[in-house]
Amino acid sequence: MEATIEVDGLRKRFGSTVALDGMSFAVRPGQVTGFVGPNGAGKSTTMRVILGLDSADEGRALVAGRPYGALREPLRHLGALLDAAALHPARTGRNHLLWLAHSQGLPARRVEAVLAQAGMERAAGRRAGGYSLGMRQRLGIAAAMLGDPPALMLDEPFNGLDPEGIVWMRGYLRGLAAQGRAVLVSSHLMSELQDTAGHLVVVGRGRVVADTSVADLIAAASGDRVTVRTAERTEAMAALAQAGATVATTDRETITVAGLPAERIISLLSEAGVRFSEVSGHRASLEEAYMELTRDAVEFRAGRPEADEPQGAAR
Numbered sequence: 001m002e003a004t005i006e007v008d009g010l011r012k013r014f015g016s017t018v019a020l021d022g023m024s025f026a027v028r029p030g031q032v033t034g035f036v037g038p039n040g041a042g043k044s045t046t047m048r049v050i051l052g053l054d055s056a057d058e059g060r061a062l063v064a065g066r067p068y069g070a071l072r073e074p075l076r077h078l079g080a081l082l083d084a085a086a087l088h089p090a091r092t093g094r095n096h097l098l099w100l101a102h103s104q105g106l107p108a109r110r111v112e113a114v115l116a117q118a119g120m121e122r123a124a125g126r127r128a129g130g131y132s133l134g135m136r137q138r139l140g141i142a143a144a145m146l147g148d149p150p151a152l153m154l155d156e157p158f159n160g161l162d163p164e165g166i167v168w169m170r171g172y173l174r175g176l177a178a179q180g181r182a183v184l185v186s187s188h189l190m191s192e193l194q195d196t197a198g199h200l201v202v203v204g205r206g207r208v209v210a211d212t213s214v215a216d217l218i219a220a221a222s223g224d225r226v227t228v229r230t231a232e233r234t235e236a237m238a239a240l241a242q243a244g245a246t247v248a249t250t251d252r253e254t255i256t257v258a259g260l261p262a263e264r265i266i267s268l269l270s271e272a273g274v275r276f277s278e279v280s281g282h283r284a285s286l287e288e289a290y291m292e293l294t295r296d297a298v299e300f301r302a303g304r305p306e307a308d309e310p311q312g313a314a315r
């Protein structure tokens with residue numbers, strides 16, 4: 001599978017501020033890649049460099065194998081939403097898109113198609129100056145889709161959305177990925193990407209901290225811990241500890257067991273005559289996994305193989 005967006009060793013300073021410090025990752029088709037990190041980690045700067053709006057001091061950014069500025073019809077390769085507020089307030093949403101389509105040599109019929117996809121048909125005749133931030137985000141997404149590009153790059157698209165809008169955005173992004181597109185979505189809130197991102201590029205201080213599938217990240221954070229619910233806590237702990245498990249109490253009726261698979265725990269408890277009501281594998285949430293990752297940044301520090309960089313998958 002060929003990467004559609006690729007950044008390699010980007011470095012960028014603003015005066016004494018290091019914004020990018022060797023940023024490297026690739027975005028692949030057919031999935032949503034979350035681009036996550038705290039405020040100031042370098043997400044927006046990376047996206048601006050990819051679009052050629054900022055130049056890097058070192059490194060390179062490629063879209064479909066070429067610098068964005070060298071693409072003949074860039075909107076047909078990469079659609080981007082960086083700043084949803086950047087709209088002419090007196091222009092209607094529809095006219096904004098018509099103007100954009102015209103300036104990029106794209107057919108006007110695409111405008112109605114993308115307005116419908118973004119659920120903006122009814123609002124399209126109103127002036128953009130009166131739009132809520134959520135409506136601006138939807139119009140921004142519609143604009144990004146004008147060229148029907150195989151790759152999308154969206155900076156904080158969940159900003160300003162109400163709960164219904166967040167659900168819509170998650171479904172919409174998943175749908176774009178299911179069509180085979182590469183979708184890069186930045187966020188400083190991991191929870192926004194729950195049930196949306198299949199892959200994560202986690203960044204901090206201008207560089208990649210982890211480049212991992214969500215499944216691997218959650219598996220690593222979940223560990224091999226198993227939760228056992230039992231009224232006979234003391235007996236259960238004794239039986240499992242004797243078999244070599246590490247056991248900790250969670251609450252009055254629950255213990256957490258590490259070092260034994262659930263099937264073995266069930267048979268040990270049964271053999272010891274200990275009654276229990278539940279034995280279940282612990283599954284970390286994306287938020288928990290992220291907390292664990294950033295808490296233990298050294299263990300999880302990963303990147304693409306580069307001579308002077310620490311590497312290894314986050315697992």
Ligand SMILES: Nc1ncnc2c1ncn2[C@@H]1O[C@H](COP(=O)(O)OP(=O)(O)OP(=O)(O)O)[C@@H](O)[C@H]1O
Nearest residue numbers: 014017018019038039040041042043044045046188
């Ligand atoms: N034009 C600029 N001039 C000076 N410093 C800048 C400029 N743009 C970004 N920076 C600095 O570069 C660093 C990275 O900023 P960037 O906006 O890329 O981070 P981010 O991860 O997108 O954060 P946020 O979620 O807040 O947008 C920050 O320290 C920021 O203050």
